[in-house]
Amino acid sequence: MTHPRKTIAVVNATGRQAASLIRVASAVGYAVRGQVHSLKGIIAEELQSLPNVTLIQGPLLNNVELMDDLFRGASLAFINTTSQAGDEVAIGRALADAAKRAGTIQHYVYSSMPDHSVHGPWPSLPLWACKFTVENYVRQLGLPATFVYAGIYNNNFTSLPYPLFQMELQPDGSFEWRAPFHPDIPLPWLDAEHDVGPAVLQIFKDGPKKWHGHRIALTFETLSPNQVCAAFSRALNRRCRYVQVPKIEIKVPIPAGYREQLEGIEVLFGQLNAPYFPQEEFTRPAAGSPKGLGPYGGKGAGAGMMQGPGGVISMRLTDEARHLWQGWRDMEEYAREVFPVEEEANGLDWML
């Protein structure tokens, strides 16, 4: 190397989004400085073994010292906060302040989510709205920033009894997914571990000149719940049935605040059929897009259409992500290649 490596600062390094970026960034020669809540566990051990990856362990809440260490000399940042770490708005704002103070950050990529109440007669989802508050703060600070909106992770699915994405194994060997989503309205999907890293790396390569202030949907595929089940059926050679239910079944203890999130999902997507990403960016006309194609891929499915000069044209929600990274993993590949492996690692044996 004839020039110093660029350093990327990340938080929650062992999370699925950040770990995906770290693996790719390290492999192509970036240095990464990542905050973790614990150095224990297989992901933390794996990340520590990667070239030029340094992990800093400590909490984020009220930890200015750690944040200053994190951003010192870094030129890029990928920030995805979680509710487990404490007040997400306070943490998100403090991280942006620290990045600004460091004075070296050339591009700050923040993993945001929408606040539906801003866009229609819809309730806010508490675990999402806090991220949108932080997004607005980052914009006010004037950091050169881009905001990525992650689709629903493919690997939320599990046959274990977690709420919302349980792919429940039936006595006859088939699977059943019960959720409040409309069976035929497409939802945005993302294989977070496989595809966040390469897409975010490309955003860094394009830089703020191309992406400053933009929102980018990190979703490569839009599928209705019925289409998701069809992909699982093809992949696993087992029947997989979707059943729309008004209430999300909660069979295990859940973290504080998650119940309100789930109740909001029942209303937003079960009763009101709100678009998953309601912002104007995600429905805006794009040059060269086929006429009459809705943002979720189908004819007008999911969210509003816009009137362009040549008639109704609209960007597909997946266009920008697919342009950033063409090697993405679809639901069928996930269900065939990864789901059984994760299930086996969770102690289940239906695949044997």
Ligand code: NAD
């Ligand atoms: P993750 O869920 O894969 O993992 C979170 C990691 O952080 C775990 O390793 C956990 O042990 C650790 N952690 C966090 N806070 C901790 C604490 N205080 N103490 C100990 N450990 C702690 O992470 P991720 O998926 O990269 O990011 C999660 C965020 O992504 C959430 O805010 C979520 O709302 C958002 N998101 C998720 C989805 C989805 O479909 N799952 C979609 C869009 C956005």
